[in-house]
Amino acid sequence: MSPLKNGWQNWRANIVLVPVLYGTKLLLALLFALPILVLISKDVQFSSYAAPLAGSWDMDIIGELVRTQVGVAPTLVVVLFSFMLIAFLAKQFLNGGLYDSFVRERVSLPVFMAESARQFTSHLKISIFMLPIYVLLIFMGGQLSRLLPLSLTGHFGQAGTGGAIGRVAVVGMFVIIGVVISETLRLHRATRPERAGWIRVRESLDFLRIRGVRMYGYYLFFLLPFLVIWLAVEILAVKITGGLANGLGILIELFLFQMCSCARTGQSLLFTATAAPVFRSYQHNNPVTP
Amino acid sequence: MARLKTAWPELLILGLGLLVNSSVAKERVRAVAQLDDSSRTITGHVSMVVADVSPNLSALHFRLYPNRFCDSTPISDSPCGLVVDSLFVNGANRIGEATISATDMSIPITYEGLTDRELAIESYFTLSLPRNRDRFGYLDGIYSLEAWLPVLAPREDTGWLVIDYTNPTVEPVGDPVDFDVSLTVPSNLQVMAPGLVDSLTHDSLTTYHLVLQDAAHLPVVITRGFSADTRLTDSIAHTVFFRPESDYAIDSIQAWIEFTLNFMNDHVLRYPKNELVLVVGALAQGGGLEHPQMIWISDLFPVSPLYSPRMVVVHEVIHEWFYYLVNSNQAADPWLDEAVTEYFTLRVLTAMTAGKGELLNYYGMTASYDLQHRIATDRLFAYARLDQPADSIGERDLFPTIYAKGAELMATLTAQMGQREDQFWQTWTQQHLYRRPPAESFYALAESFVRGDQVGRVKTLLTTLNRPDYSVARIANDSLSNEGTTADSSVESSPAYRSTVRLAIANAIPFPVELRFVYADGSVVDTVAALPSGTYAVSRTADQKLVGAHIDPSYLIRIDDNFVNNSLYLDPVNSADQRILSIVTYLVESLYSVLWGI
Numbered sequence: 001m002s003p004l005k006n007g008w009q010n011w012r013a014n015i016v017l018v019p020v021l022y023g024t025k026l027l028l029a030l031l032f033a034l035p036i037l038v039l040i041s042k043d044v045q046f047s048s049y050a051a052p053l054a055g056s057w058d059m060d061i062i063g064e065l066v067r068t069q070v071g072v073a074p075t076l077v078v079v080l081f082s083f084m085l086i087a088f089l090a091k092q093f094l095n096g097g098l099y100d101s102f103v104r105e106r107v108s109l110p111v112f113m114a115e116s117a118r119q120f121t122s123h124l125k126i127s128i129f130m131l132p133i134y135v136l137l138i139f140m141g142g143q144l145s146r147l148l149p150l151s152l153t154g155h156f157g158q159a160g161t162g163g164a165i166g167r168v169a170v171v172g173m174f175v176i177i178g179v180v181i182s183e184t185l186r187l188h189r190a191t192r193p194e195r196a197g198w199i200r201v202r203e204s205l206d207f208l209r210i211r212g213v214r215m216y217g218y219y220l221f222f223l224l225p226f227l228v229i230w231l232a233v234e235i236l237a238v239k240i241t242g243g244l245a246n247g248l249g250i251l252i253e254l255f256l257f258q259m260c261s262c263a264r265t266g267q268s269l270l271f272t273a274t275a276a277p278v279f280r281s282y283q284h285n286n287p288v289t290p
Numbered sequence: 291m292a293r294l295k296t297a298w299p300e301l302l303i304l305g306l307g308l309l310v311n312s313s314v315a316k317e318r319v320r321a322v323a324q325l326d327d328s329s330r331t332i333t334g335h336v337s338m339v340v341a342d343v344s345p346n347l348s349a350l351h352f353r354l355y356p357n358r359f360c361d362s363t364p365i366s367d368s369p370c371g372l373v374v375d376s377l378f379v380n381g382a383n384r385i386g387e388a389t390i391s392a393t394d395m396s397i398p399i400t401y402e403g404l405t406d407r408e409l410a411i412e413s414y415f416t417l418s419l420p421r422n423r424d425r426f427g428y429l430d431g432i433y434s435l436e437a438w439l440p441v442l443a444p445r446e447d448t449g450w451l452v453i454d455y456t457n458p459t460v461e462p463v464g465d466p467v468d469f470d471v472s473l474t475v476p477s478n479l480q481v482m483a484p485g486l487v488d489s490l491t492h493d494s495l496t497t498y499h500l501v502l503q504d505a506a507h508l509p510v511v512i513t514r515g516f517s518a519d520t521r522l523t524d525s526i527a528h529t530v531f532f533r534p535e536s537d538y539a540i541d542s543i544q545a546w547i548e549f550t551l552n553f554m555n556d557h558v559l560r561y562p563k564n565e566l567v568l569v570v571g572a573l574a575q576g577g578g579l580e581h582p583q584m585i586w587i588s589d590l591f592p593v594s595p596l597y598s599p600r601m602v603v604v605h606e607v608i609h610e611w612f613y614y615l616v617n618s619n620q621a622a623d624p625w626l627d628e629a630v631t632e633y634f635t636l637r638v639l640t641a642m643t644a645g646k647g648e649l650l651n652y653y654g655m656t657a658s659y660d661l662q663h664r665i666a667t668d669r670l671f672a673y674a675r676l677d678q679p680a681d682s683i684g685e686r687d688l689f690p691t692i693y694a695k696g697a698e699l700m701a702t703l704t705a706q707m708g709q710r711e712d713q714f715w716q717t718w719t720q721q722h723l724y725r726r727p728p729a730e731s732f733y734a735l736a737e738s739f740v741r742g743d744q745v746g747r748v749k750t751l752l753t754t755l756n757r758p759d760y761s762v763a764r765i766a767n768d769s770l771s772n773e774g775t776t777a778d779s780s781v782e783s784s785p786a787y788r789s790t791v792r793l794a795i796a797n798a799i800p801f802p803v804e805l806r807f808v809y810a811d812g813s814v815v816d817t818v819a820a821l822p823s824g825t826y827a828v829s830r831t832a833d834q835k836l837v838g839a840h841i842d843p844s845y846l847i848r849i850d851d852n853f854v855n856n857s858l859y860l861d862p863v864n865s866a867d868q869r870i871l872s873i874v875t876y877l878v879e880s881l882y883s884v885l886w887g888i
Contacts, residue, residue, distance in 0.1 A: 025888050029878040037871040044870070045862040048838070049854045053866035057873075059650065059657035061866070063665060068852050070668070083878070084885065091886045150593045155538055156600075157651055160593035179887065238654040247865040250872060257876040264883045 003218070007274025014107045014273065017098060022265040024094065026258070028087050032080060039072065040065055055245025057238075088127070095123040098269075099190035102276035119189060122196075126185045129201075134178045141174030142167075176223075180215045183272060184208055187279040195288070207282050218274050226267040233260040316504070317341075317467040321439055323417075324474040324495075325512060330428050332417040336439055338467075340409040350379070350411070351450045352395040355437035355462050355507075358455040359420045359427060370418055374440055378412040393455040394443065415440050423574040431514065434572050436581065437462040437507035439471075444506075444619075444726070453621045457681040459688050461620040464506030466724040471500045475512055482531045483510040484567045484583035504724045505582035506617060511572045523548040526561055532570040539590050539599065543568065546600050546642075550607040553638050557712045558611055559719045566610065568603070578602040580609030595652045601659060604642075605635040616722045623729045624680040624688075625752075629696020633704070636660055636697060660701075660848070666694040671849075672755050677729060698848045699752050705846035706740040706801050714739040740801065742820065747800035754849075756797035760841045761855035763825070764792040767835045789836030791828045798823040799847060808838035808859075816843075837861065 044050045044065065053061050066073060096119025097112035104111075145167035153162025184204040188195070195203060208215070233256045240256075241249040323334025357371035374395060377385040384397045399409075417438060423429035425436045444451040444465045453463055474497040475481055481489075485502035502508050511531070519540050520529040528547045530540055547568065555561060563583055572586035573579060579586040585606040590599050608631045612618070618626035636659050640647035650657040667690055674683070674691040676699055683691055704711045718735055721727075736748040768788045791807070802820045809815075811834045819828075830836065838859035845853055882888055 021888050025879050025882050026875070028882065029875045032878050033871050033874040036874055037867055040870065041867040043854050044867040045864065046859050047854050048840070048857045048859065048863055050866035051864035053869055054864050057655040059655060060661045062870075063657070063661045064853050065870075067664065067668060068854055080878070084881065087882045087888075088886055091888055151538065155590075155593050156542065156597055157595055158653060160595060161653075163593055182887075234653075241869070242654060247868070250865050250869045253869070254872040257872060261876065261879045261883070265888055268883075268887055 003214075003274060003278050004221070006277045007218070007270065010102055010105045010277060011270050011273035013105050014101045014269075016107060017101060018262070018266050018269055021094065021098070021269065022262045024090060025087070025261065025265065028083055028090070032083050035079075036076070039069060043068065054247075054250060055242050089124075092123045092127060093117075093120050095186060096120055096190075099186050099272065099276070102269075102273050103187065103190045103280060105277070115190075119193070122189050122193075123186060126182065126189065129185070130178060130182045133181065134175065137174040137178045138171060141171035144174075145170035176216060176219050180212065180219060181208065183275050184215070184279065187272075187276055190276075191280060191283055192288075203288065206286075207279060211278060211282060215275055215278070218278075219271050222267050222270045222274075226263055229263050230260050233257065317442070317465070319439065319441055319467050319469050319471075321469070321471040323439075323471065325433070325476070325479070327476050327479065330419045330433075332419070332435075332438070333415070334417075335412060335414045336441065337410070337412040338441065340411065340442065341407070343407045343409055346449075347399060349396045349398050349450070350409075351443040351445075351452055352413075352440050353437065353443045353453075353455075353462070353464065354390070354393050354395050354440055355455055356417060356426050357390075357393045359422055359425070370420065372438070372440055373416045373418075375414045375416060377414075378410075380410050391454075394452050395440070396452075411442075413440050423572075425579065429574060432572065433510070433512035434586065435510040435512070436579070437464070438510070439469075439508065441467065441507070446726070451619070451621075454681065458685055459624075459683050460680045461624070462507055463619050463621050463726075464617075465726075466504040466506060466617055469500065469502045469505060469508045471502075471508055473498045473500060473510065479512050479514050480516060481510060481512050482516065482567060482569050482572075483508065484565055484581075502582060505614075507582065509581035509584045509586070511569050511586065516569070516571075519544065521548065523551045524555060524560075526551055526564055526566060528566040528568065530568045530570065536570045536590055539570070543570070543599070543603055546603045547607055549642055550604050550638050553641055554608060554611055554634070557637075558634075558715045559615065559723075561610060562615070562723075563610075566607070568606075578606040580606045580613055582614050583610070585609075596650050597648065600642075601635060601639065601649065604638045605631055608634045608638065611719060615724065616719055617724055617726050618722075619726050620680065622679050623677065624683075624692050625676045625696045626727070626729060626732060628692045629676065629700050632663075632693040632697035633700035636663075636701070660698075663694040663697050666690040667698060671695060671757050675753050675755060677753050695849075699754075701848040702799065702846065703736060703740070703748065703751055705848070706742070707736075708741070710739050742801050744800050750800050754797070754799070757849055757851040758795070758797040758799050758847060759851040759855070760798075760803060760847060761794045761852065762791060762839045762841055762858035763794045764790075765836055765839055765858055765860055766790045766792075767860075770831065785831035786833050787835050788829055788831050791830075791836070791839040793821070793826045793828060793841055795821055795823050795826070795841075796851075799849075803842050803847065804840075804844065806840040806843040807836055808840070809834035810837050835860075838863070 050061050050065070052058050093116050097116035100115035100119070101107040101112060148163065148166045148170065150163040150167070151160065152166050154160050181204070184207055185200060188200050188204045192203070237253040237256045241253040243249065244252070317338050317340060319336060319338045321334055321336040323332050325332050352374070354372045354374070360370035374385060374388065376383050377388060377397065379397070379399065387397045389396050419426070419428040419433060421427060421429055423432055423434050426434060426438065441464065443453070444463050451463060453460060455462065469485070473481060474495050477491050477494050477496045481498040483498070483500050485500045487499045487501050489496050489498045500508060516531045516533055518529050518531050520527055521544050528544065528551070530543055532540060547566070551561060566583055566585070568585040568587065570587055571589045573588040576588045578588070585603070587599070587602055587606065609627065612630045612634070613620065613627040616627070620627060636647050639659050646656060647658040647660060648656050649659045649662060670687055670690050674687055674695060676691065676696050678691070704714070707714055714736065718732070721735070722731070733749045733752070737745070740748065766789070768790070770785055770788055789807070798821060802818045805817050805819055805828070807815045807830060809832060813834065838857065840857040842850065842856050845856065850856065
């Protein structure tokens with residue numbers, strides 16, 4: 001069976017992980033967003049000043065709302081950073097159960113939680129290890145992207161987007177290298193917990209030497225449809241909400257945004273689901289001596 | 291692009307203006323100067339005749355503006371700034387009696403020494419250019435010369451205006467004179483300046499003959515490798531000089547200039563000059579600089595989602611009216627040109643962008659230029675008075691105070707003029723054409739154009755340190771009996787409800803404010819009331835329930851601290867808060883996705 005088919009079946013076997021991960025992400029986002037709603041709702045709902053926001057992203061209105069709550073802004077920034085840290089730690093915790101489930105190609109709650117707890121510090125160490133690598137990759141991508149003219153499609157306003165997208169795409173291609181390395185290290189942890197430290201790094205690089213390009217290709221294969229979905233959502237959201245300019249338009253936009261967010265989670269897990277059997281197969285064919 | 295429109299009202303006003311101004315004697319400054327490109331110095335001499343000398347004259351003061359930049363590293367070993375080597379007054383060399391204090395040079399003079407009431411002044415000077423490319427200096431192959439000639443300092447009836455230009459927030463002030471200058475440069479350089487009459491090349495040197503009238507100084511840029519694009523708007527030739535890398539922006543820049551010229555011609559006064567020059571890249575720092583019939587702007591960012599070059603070009607073109615035609619004192623009253631110009635910048639941008647006045651328009655996300663003002667002003671509204679002299683404002687506070695707060699105050703003021711606003715600006719400009727008006731004359735003229743009758747209210751508004759806050763605090767409806775009988779037994783209906791609106795006003799401006807009452811059947815009642823600070827209960831009776839109330843419904847009071855509380859409805863009238871919840875949630879989720887891959 002082809003690796004893509006294997007991956008799809010693995011993903012379907014572990015599909016409960018998609019809502020779990022997406023739900024965690026949504027919960028952490030709402031914990032930040034809901035207090036903001038409470039803060040502004042009374043002023044906004046009963047005033048006609050903010051009414052145009054229902055149909056357009058008028059920054060004048062957002063700016064005015066921020067001005068009226070300026071005392072709260074620093075607190076919100078601190079809270080946001082705190083939630084980012086919580087989300088990071090939550091992801092490192094979930095990584096253990098997540099990668100174990102995809103390696104086993106099945107999920108069981110007690111095993112998931114046990115592995116999450118067991119592998120937490122390992123995944124935390126991998127993230128810390130990957131940080132300078134990401135920084136280096138972003139730097140390299142940034143340098144290469146400067147070959148692209150910034151004014152690819154124009155100079156002012158929307159016309160200047162083409163060049164910016166092009167440069168982000170070049171940087172993104174380098175970041176994907178980091179993603180592939182990170183996934184490999186984590187899959188190695190899930191399959192060979194006893195091989196730690198630089199041995200893990202060396203054996204992961206051995207795998208990437210043989211399968212790295214293919215893994216990169218798999219990531220792109222799953223990323224591109226997501227990008228199409230994301231673009232469609234953005235365009236639709238602006239057009240529909242702008243056209244309706246009422247509660248229904250906002251509801252549709254909310255649904256589209258969340259669909260996009262869920263799709264992102266699904267895309268990320270689909271890659272892991274595909275990479276896990278490939279990695280396991282490689283390890284099976286390349287046993288290591290203790 | 292030429293406009294086919296009769297301009298007789300503007301010609302009449304201009305003619306009247308010239309008649310009023312013709313009695314003012316205007317000096318003529320002749321100068322011959324030469325640039326030495328290797329030592330980065332300019333040597334030359336200036337001659338001028340001061341007619342009708344006042345018997346009270348005890349000294350002559352000269353503006354040595356380039357000395358302001360003496361802190362910058364001089365390029366050559368020659369002395370920094372503008373050095374006057376000799377100064378002849380009616381044939382006698384008086385340089386030994388000169389006293390130099392930073393950017394001012396003075397020599398004593400007595401009326402008894404004069405055989406007639408005319409002074410012939412001739413000076414020989416050496417100008418050393420510092421490493422600088424903002425207002426004055428040489429950097430990266432570009433000479434930027436602002437107010438570079440040693441001319442007389444400006445003077446009023448009360449005496450000389452001796453201004454210390456070493457403060458970076460002070461811009462040059464001068465009396466309008468006629469310049470007739472011959473400037474010689476190496477032939478591999480090009481001179482960009484208004485008033486170019488002709489040029490003559492001989493022996494690898496080119497002499498440019500420049501004639502500029504009614505100008506406080508003669509601006510010049512000298513460089514190489516610039517192209518020129520000239521277009522015509524209503525008989526005004528506007529030329530943009532640019533390097534090849536800015537070629538992409540020229541059509542846009544010319545369109546912005548054309549729009550602004552047409553707007554100002556329509557709403558203020560027809561520009562009486564037939565030339566305007568703009569140089570892209572004359573400044574090293576971001577932004578623009580205004581001069582008589584010339585504008586300098588910095589190199590453009592290659593791409594920007596903000597339309598900031600448009601804002602800069604529009605702003606600087608408007609300065610041709612408020613700074614050049616109305617030659618206000620930029621040192622004592624910087625707000626008279628900058629606040630007014632910034633206000634008109636918003637008006638022009640609003641007209642240019644179909645009512646949005648946008649600084650940003652990016653895939654449905656918009657932000658107006660006015661938002662920038664409101665945010666910039668918050669920090670210092672309570673302590674920065676608009677009418678401060680330039681040297682009492684720090685560089686960091688200059689834009690928020692004079693530009694941003696000034697524009698907001700101007701918008702609030704002119705909203706009180708209604709349909710008469712254009713007439714106010716036309717009168718202001720015509721009355722002070724090429725003159726230096728005091729701030730009090732602005733207050734006095736505006737008083738006659740605003741509604742209401744409280745004396746001194748214009749100055750009170752423009753110098754306020756308190757943001758007003760007009761808010762609707764509460765709405766209540768009480769049911770009334772709605773039937774009664776008359777003597778002939780017919781049924782007469784009376785209003786069904788007494789509605790009470792509680793208004794809260796803090797730091798009220800001294801002008802009436804509009805009120806709007808919205809009823810359940812959709813009908814709207816507008817009224818105007820003069821309300822000082824305090825809380826008020828406004829009662830109205832009607833057949834319908836009052837469902838909403840606005841104070842200042844059109845947001846004419848631009849300095850209002852909070853627009854959100856200007857209106858209140860009994861029931862929710864929008865779902866904007868839900869949309870904010872939706873986008874904040876999505877943005878935070880996206881942040882997690884990008885950073886942590888989930």
